[in-house]
Amino acid sequence: MRTVKVEPPAEIGVHEGLSFALFLPAAQASATVVVLHGAGSCKESHFDFARACRADGLAALCFDMRGHGASEGALDHRAVADVAAMAGLARSRAGVGAVALRGSSMGGYMALVAAAAAGARAVVAICPASAAGLARGLREQRFEFRADAERLGALLAEHDELRAAEELRASLLLLHAEGDEIVPVEHSRALHVAAAGSRLVAVLGGHHRSVQHDPELQALSIRFIRETVAG
Numbered sequence: 001m002r003t004v005k006v007e008p009p010a011e012i013g014v015h016e017g018l019s020f021a022l023f024l025p026a027a028q029a030s031a032t033v034v035v036l037h038g039a040g041s042c043k044e045s046h047f048d049f050a051r052a053c054r055a056d057g058l059a060a061l062c063f064d065m066r067g068h069g070a071s072e073g074a075l076d077h078r079a080v081a082d083v084a085a086m087a088g089l090a091r092s093r094a095g096v097g098a099v100a101l102r103g104s105s106m107g108g109y110m111a112l113v114a115a116a117a118a119g120a121r122a123v124v125a126i127c128p129a130s131a132a133g134l135a136r137g138l139r140e141q142r143f144e145f146r147a148d149a150e151r152l153g154a155l156l157a158e159h160d161e162l163r164a165a166e167e168l169r170a171s172l173l174l175l176h177a178e179g180d181e182i183v184p185v186e187h188s189r190a191l192h193v194a195a196a197g198s199r200l201v202a203v204l205g206g207h208h209r210s211v212q213h214d215p216e217l218q219a220l221s222i223r224f225i226r227e228t229v230a231g
Helices: 043-055 079-094 106-118 131-139 149-158 161-167 185-194 215-230
Strands: 011-015 018-023 032-036 059-063 099-104 122-126 171-177 199-203
Touching (some): 018 079, 032 079, 032 106, 043 059, 043 215, 059 079, 079 099, 079 106, 099 106, 106 131, 106 161, 171 185, 199 215
Parallel strands (some): 032 059, 032 099, 099 122, 171 199
């Protein structure tokens, strides 16, 4: 039996109360990807994608949003600024200015509404949640993460993802499973219409979490980022 050891992240740390893990390629990275997890998830759930980025010459930074994993505090009105802070950290650590955002579910929503603040050149949104759906889940207390309901609710009311898509200056790739039982694929279709020049890949069947870990779709995301950001 042969034991295979997976190379760990280049750096694990805390920045402004946010726990992060940074993956760096062997040579100079051509771009950096900031990876945003979904509601109730954590950075470790996306290490598979970060390793795939590293193998393809991209740096990747995964972090726990507030109220999740090892990060401090509760998820609140600082969420968009936190994404921008992580993008800044990624640029500094990787030594490259080109940044993309890749988010799943709630992370997809955050990637869309934080793209401008983060200075992102590309966004990959996987089964992105809506502000309305997140606000409803918050009111109904369906989320298990720590949240400041009042301040997070205010952020959701202020940042509409369809308006963000209309105003998006970054390239956008939308990935959605048609069998998604939580966020209907029609939501990504509406975002695709709103964002001029965007690309939508709707996958037959699947469920809310199937797309984010599909190796073929991860490779598609990396090619999209490399071609539109690393150029």
